[in-house]
Amino acid sequence: MWLKQLFSRRRLYGDLSEEIREHLEEKIDELAASGMSRKEAIAAAHRQFGNITLIEEDSRTVWQWPSIENFLMDVRYGLRMLAKSPIFAVVAVLTLGFGIGLNTTLFSVVNAVALKPVPVRDSGRIVRLERWFANNLHGDSQYAFSYEEFRYFAGQNRVFSSLIATSFPLRVTALLPLDPAAARVAKTLIGPPENATVQLVSENYLAEAGALPALGRGFRSDEGEIAGADPVAVLSYPYWQTRFGSDPLILGKVLKINDTAFTVIGVAPREFVGTGNPPVMADFWVPLTMQAQVLPGQDWLNQPLDYEIQLLGYLAPTAVMKQADADTSVLEQRFAQDHPNPENKTTAITVQRATFFGNTEDWRFRAIVTLLMVIVGMVLVIACANLANMLLAKASGRQTEVAVRLALGASRTRLVRQLLTESMLLAVIGGAAGVLFSLWGTRALWLAAGQFAGSHSAFVTETPPDGRVFGYTLLLSLCTGVLFGLSPALQSSRLDLTTSLKDAGTAFGQRLDRSRLRGLLVAGQIAVSTLFLIVAGLLARGLVRSQGVDPGFEVRTVYPMPLLYNIDPAKNNALRQQEIERLEALPDIQKVALVDFIPLRATWTTEVKALETKVAPGGTPSSVLARHISPAYFDTLGIPIVRGRNFTRDEALSGAPLAIVSAAMARQSWPEEDPLGKKIKVLTGWTKREWSVFEVVGVAGDVRSANISRLDPAFVYLPTSSANFKDYFALLRIPGDQRDAMGAIRSALEQIDGRLRPAFSLLSLEDSEVKAQALMARTFTLSAMFLAGVALILASIGVYGVMAFLVTQREKEVGIHMALGATRQNVLLLMLRQGMRPVIFGGVLGMVGAFTVSGFMRALLIFPGSVDVLYGAR
Amino acid sequence: MVWLALGENFLSMKNREQRDLFPGALEMMILRTLKRQPLHGYALAQHIKRTSKGLLQIEEGSLYPALQRLLKEEMVKAEWNISSTNRRVRIYKLTAKGTKHLEHEVSRFERMLEGITQVLAPGES
Numbered sequence: 001m002w003l004k005q006l007f008s009r010r011r012l013y014g015d016l017s018e019e020i021r022e023h024l025e026e027k028i029d030e031l032a033a034s035g036m037s038r039k040e041a042i043a044a045a046h047r048q049f050g051n052i053t054l055i056e057e058d059s060r061t062v063w064q065w066p067s068i069e070n071f072l073m074d075v076r077y078g079l080r081m082l083a084k085s086p087i088f089a090v091v092a093v094l095t096l097g098f099g100i101g102l103n104t105t106l107f108s109v110v111n112a113v114a115l116k117p118v119p120v121r122d123s124g125r126i127v128r129l130e131r132w133f134a135n136n137l138h139g140d141s142q143y144a145f146s147y148e149e150f151r152y153f154a155g156q157n158r159v160f161s162s163l164i165a166t167s168f169p170l171r172v173t174a175l176l177p178l179d180p181a182a183a184r185v186a187k188t189l190i191g192p193p194e195n196a197t198v199q200l201v202s203e204n205y206l207a208e209a210g211a212l213p214a215l216g217r218g219f220r221s222d223e224g225e226i227a228g229a230d231p232v233a234v235l236s237y238p239y240w241q242t243r244f245g246s247d248p249l250i251l252g253k254v255l256k257i258n259d260t261a262f263t264v265i266g267v268a269p270r271e272f273v274g275t276g277n278p279p280v281m282a283d284f285w286v287p288l289t290m291q292a293q294v295l296p297g298q299d300w301l302n303q304p305l306d307y308e309i310q311l312l313g314y315l316a317p318t319a320v321m322k323q324a325d326a327d328t329s330v331l332e333q334r335f336a337q338d339h340p341n342p343e344n345k346t347t348a349i350t351v352q353r354a355t356f357f358g359n360t361e362d363w364r365f366r367a368i369v370t371l372l373m374v375i376v377g378m379v380l381v382i383a384c385a386n387l388a389n390m391l392l393a394k395a396s397g398r399q400t401e402v403a404v405r406l407a408l409g410a411s412r413t414r415l416v417r418q419l420l421t422e423s424m425l426l427a428v429i430g431g432a433a434g435v436l437f438s439l440w441g442t443r444a445l446w447l448a449a450g451q452f453a454g455s456h457s458a459f460v461t462e463t464p465p466d467g468r469v470f471g472y473t474l475l476l477s478l479c480t481g482v483l484f485g486l487s488p489a490l491q492s493s494r495l496d497l498t499t500s501l502k503d504a505g506t507a508f509g510q511r512l513d514r515s516r517l518r519g520l521l522v523a524g525q526i527a528v529s530t531l532f533l534i535v536a537g538l539l540a541r542g543l544v545r546s547q548g549v550d551p552g553f554e555v556r557t558v559y560p561m562p563l564l565y566n567i568d569p570a571k572n573n574a575l576r577q578q579e580i581e582r583l584e585a586l587p588d589i590q591k592v593a594l595v596d597f598i599p600l601r602a603t604w605t606t607e608v609k610a611l612e613t614k615v616a617p618g619g620t621p622s623s624v625l626a627r628h629i630s631p632a633y634f635d636t637l638g639i640p641i642v643r644g645r646n647f648t649r650d651e652a653l654s655g656a657p658l659a660i661v662s663a664a665m666a667r668q669s670w671p672e673e674d675p676l677g678k679k680i681k682v683l684t685g686w687t688k689r690e691w692s693v694f695e696v697v698g699v700a701g702d703v704r705s706a707n708i709s710r711l712d713p714a715f716v717y718l719p720t721s722s723a724n725f726k727d728y729f730a731l732l733r734i735p736g737d738q739r740d741a742m743g744a745i746r747s748a749l750e751q752i753d754g755r756l757r758p759a760f761s762l763l764s765l766e767d768s769e770v771k772a773q774a775l776m777a778r779t780f781t782l783s784a785m786f787l788a789g790v791a792l793i794l795a796s797i798g799v800y801g802v803m804a805f806l807v808t809q810r811e812k813e814v815g816i817h818m819a820l821g822a823t824r825q826n827v828l829l830l831m832l833r834q835g836m837r838p839v840i841f842g843g844v845l846g847m848v849g850a851f852t853v854s855g856f857m858r859a860l861l862i863f864p865g866s867v868d869v870l871y872g873a874r
Numbered sequence: 875m876v877w878l879a880l881g882e883n884f885l886s887m888k889n890r891e892q893r894d895l896f897p898g899a900l901e902m903m904i905l906r907t908l909k910r911q912p913l914h915g916y917a918l919a920q921h922i923k924r925t926s927k928g929l930l931q932i933e934e935g936s937l938y939p940a941l942q943r944l945l946k947e948e949m950v951k952a953e954w955n956i957s958s959t960n961r962r963v964r965i966y967k968l969t970a971k972g973t974k975h976l977e978h979e980v981s982r983f984e985r986m987l988e989g990i991t992q993v994l995a996p997g998e999s
Contacts, residue, residue, distance in 0.1 A: 015954075015964065016938065016942070018964075019938070020935070022961060022963060023919075025961075026916045027916060048934050051935070055935035055939060056938075058938075059941075061939075063942065
């Protein structure tokens, strides 16, 4: 029916027009016959008939689906209007595309990080278990459970259809691959030791996550039963591709981790990237029961309080998240009855939708996201303000058109709708451009993020935009369209018909509030770009500081190096002792120090209590940066001991309860007192809460060892031998040529054990850490300056547009001023005064805003240390 | 301020509609007229004007949207023809559906009128 109408429509309309024409003619004839002049008759006939166009239109609407057809017509008309002013269209689309693109980019990232579920089978039902501690400890340990808890939950719960477990990504040194039957693989018979990332997983991990092997098989259900019995590994697809050239004969080959040979049984499918948190993809997966072989010296399987693995569960079809919260919490209570944790009780277990990036509930993460959203949102608002201004200026050129349409009987709503359709059209095209921009932007951001994560981290960077991103962009575009289109549309359709038709509009009175709106738009733009400039300036100051600054210790001649490793803890100690002695004996190496966290790369943040102090409990620092060091640390890095003494070698070896504090720490904890001999309590447990008491024997000078842009606020050095941390690094002071030293080191280590050829490169602290921090600072600052620059350009265009418009509109007025004796200067001043008012107003507003934001920034970002941005020191 | 202005405009649109007496009245009169004899637009307008003795203010043009509505509802049908004055005219004819609709509408209208008259009648409360 409707279709038939569509086809016969043209004839229908033709009939109608003809009919009306005939009607009028008949009327005119009749009137003329009754004695009127032809001219009078025509006028009278038209008067009595009414508005012909409107009546024809009304008649036609009877046959139409009016809203849709009007809309399509408006779209066609809008496209024609855009084609008529291509420069405007291009500028507008670029402006919008940029603004929307920025927002879409950020949203894509947030979407991938915080909203997107882990990319596994049935991701709508998979949840991650989260633990809540009595002491409110936050961070990764909230997602860590013990192996026994895993087995207990898996057997007892009533809410999950299945529960899977995975360790956090572990860095191991592997020998790849050693093929006992190797005929054709001479080149890979035995490779040099390589760093690889491995995850220990429950035997059902791959199968439950829907990872059907691309090659070979996954884990069998019996490969998670007996500790140490199943040395098998499944490779990740990219690792298989890049490291083994997609060799189909990889199955059955052997790779060695520590001294255990793991047989490759399969390759995960291309699309499987693991379960994230952190967003790092393992190179291969091995069964959890192989923990002791992968991480010698630890015993996850038998320590009920050793929280090491993450748990993910598929909710049963009938279960909801709330039930899972309750069920797991009850189970945990029962578990705790048998295995109480006196140090840190677990108060509850909850489940959360499993996102790929892990802990996004942290308030700092949210605050940063909000701040960024506001910033890019403001750029879009500036773009909108600009477009609104352009449209207002264009509208004045279209006054006659609008007036004609109004005169012909178009209703105001119809006109507003049409003008809005035009701006929506622009917005949607701009949105499409924005999506395009954001594809590039997101890619660049991921690459940058991957760089910060380190080239070996297998940071997953493939996050294509999904429906949510497109939906967001569409919504944003439509809102944008209304935002910049509504007020110009309303303004320009509110016309005094007679004046507008008589001349192209230079009435003084009517323009008043329109220019007020434009003034406000300009003030807003100026305010935002001032704000951006100041923020960018602040960041730039951080940049300058981080580029030129002296960290306070030696970085050019100090090289970090990982130490050798042996499966057996006792042998390991002996091996390292031997290694250190050899290194110390080398003439190229001036000093050798041991440290658990490499300066400027990482720090350990822990809690501290200063005892025997006169300062009120809240007044002393409660959290500090800390490192375990060997006595040679201060000499190696050239950090002075300003009071007291260093540790002795024996004290370090025996793990004496002594500490050296930084001058800042001493000042804050014991002002006007001698810090030497004072006691401090430090939280030393890694997952368990253990407090140990240390006696202060020395005070070290303040340096910038965590974050190059500021002195460490409070620092505690503890002697190395504590068994808390197994991963020590050596810091080598090599004043001469590092290539000579490298050769010497290599041959020295080969003398210890020929099989243990360490894969290492020597990069000084300056070349690695200082440069990384500088790069990070530069990236931050450049993006901020880029945003500020764009904002400024947009605002300048805005100001120029308004001024130009004002001046042309007031030509007549200027003429009168001049005729009455005003000089050029007077007129110039008059115009400037009016033009500058919003600029000054906006500037002041922006400065007030920047003041607030900079305070916020200082609280939020401990700029610009790589580790400190989210979880570092306070 | 802007919104106020928009509101005024809606009001003025309403005023224009109000001349139609009540919705459907014009259609009813057209159907009634066509029931007597098929007519073309102009003749229809003249007839309504004449019989209402100028009491109803109807723009001649407003007939046409109403006629289109009736055409669409298939209450009338139209045919091009040559009039007695040798003019091409489009003659409208009542259909069976139109006849039925007219009866229904007229009886509804009469009941409504009766109701209104009762209420307006003086001294009977």
